[in-house]
Amino acid sequence: METETLPEIAEVTKEKVENAFEKNWNVIVWNDPVNLMTYVVFVFMKVLAFPKEKATKHMLEVHHQGKSCVATETREKAELYYQQLQGFGLSVTIERAE
Amino acid sequence: MMIAKRENDLVLFTFSGLERKVLERIILSLLENYKLSPEQIDRQAAAVWYSTRGCEKARMSSDETADWLKQLHGVRLGRVELLQKCLTQLARRSHGPFTLGIPVQNAEALMTALNDHRLLLAAHHDIGEPEMALRSFAAVSKLPPSQQAALCEIEFLAYIIDELLQLLQGSE
Numbered sequence: 001m002e003t004e005t006l007p008e009i010a011e012v013t014k015e016k017v018e019n020a021f022e023k024n025w026n027v028i029v030w031n032d033p034v035n036l037m038t039y040v041v042f043v044f045m046k047v048l049a050f051p052k053e054k055a056t057k058h059m060l061e062v063h064h065q066g067k068s069c070v071a072t073e074t075r076e077k078a079e080l081y082y083q084q085l086q087g088f089g090l091s092v093t094i095e096r097a098e
Numbered sequence: 099m100m101i102a103k104r105e106n107d108l109v110l111f112t113f114s115g116l117e118r119k120v121l122e123r124i125i126l127s128l129l130e131n132y133k134l135s136p137e138q139i140d141r142q143a144a145a146v147w148y149s150t151r152g153c154e155k156a157r158m159s160s161d162e163t164a165d166w167l168k169q170l171h172g173v174r175l176g177r178v179e180l181l182q183k184c185l186t187q188l189a190r191r192s193h194g195p196f197t198l199g200i201p202v203q204n205a206e207a208l209m210t211a212l213n214d215h216r217l218l219l220a221a222h223h224d225i226g227e228p229e230m231a232l233r234s235f236a237a238v239s240k241l242p243p244s245q246q247a248a249l250c251e252i253e254f255l256a257y258i259i260d261e262l263l264q265l266l267q268g269s270e
Binding site for chain 2: 025032033034035036038039042046075078079082083086087088089091092093094095
């Protein structure tokens with residue numbers, strides 16, 4: 001009688017649960033020539049609840065370095081930020097943190 | 099020239115006749131494009147409004163990506179009612195300056211929609227960093243007429259967005 005499948009499923013489930021709660025997804029905002037700097041600051045304040053100084057710092061990082069990691073979050077929250085920021089017209093990706 | 103001010107719970111814009119016409123056309127275009135699904139919209143618009151680069155990087159499955167796009171389209175569809183109301187006001191012909199009024203709570207949605215149109219114009223007319231950086235009339239006049247017209251609209255919308263940002267930040 002086969003009895004070895006249950007422990008394997010439990011292992012996979014445990015790993016999935018751990019991954020779901022691990023804050024290892026970076027939300028990256030990319031530079032684009034069209035969005036206004038003031039608008040980007042507003043969006044960071046609105047979506048990420050950044051104070052103005054932090055929002056400005058990240059906006060300048062996007063502008064000068066081409067991109068900025070604005071958050072490192074769980075996969076679910078990173079996907080939410082990704083969608084919200086892109087809904088405001090920003091260029092965004094998410095990627096697993098090294 | 100456009101003037102924006104806050105009166106109680108309303109944001110009031112005063113436009114010249116020409117500005118009203120331009121804005122009416124912009125809102126019509128936005129409504130048309132917002133109603134199209136990410137699969138129906140043209141390639142350039144999809145690239146800026148519904149880019150799936152992030153989904154690919156995150157290795158989302160095709161089902162997850164489709165669901166994600168549907169939700170993103172839903173965000174844009176959520177602005178349709180406001181744009182319809184703006185269009186109804188803009189369609190009222192009048193001589194002299196024209197006033198458009200929107201509730202303060204809708205100012206952010208209008209600003210985001212207008213920003214979407216800037217992105218769309220840039221994508222449709224191949225406007226990138228070099229064109230956006232042009233500052234003199236002489237330099238802009240060397241561009242093809244369609245790019246010149248698009249840049250004018252992009253700048254007009256930037257002016258409205260800047261005014262709205264100031265009004266919104268002043269109300270916090």
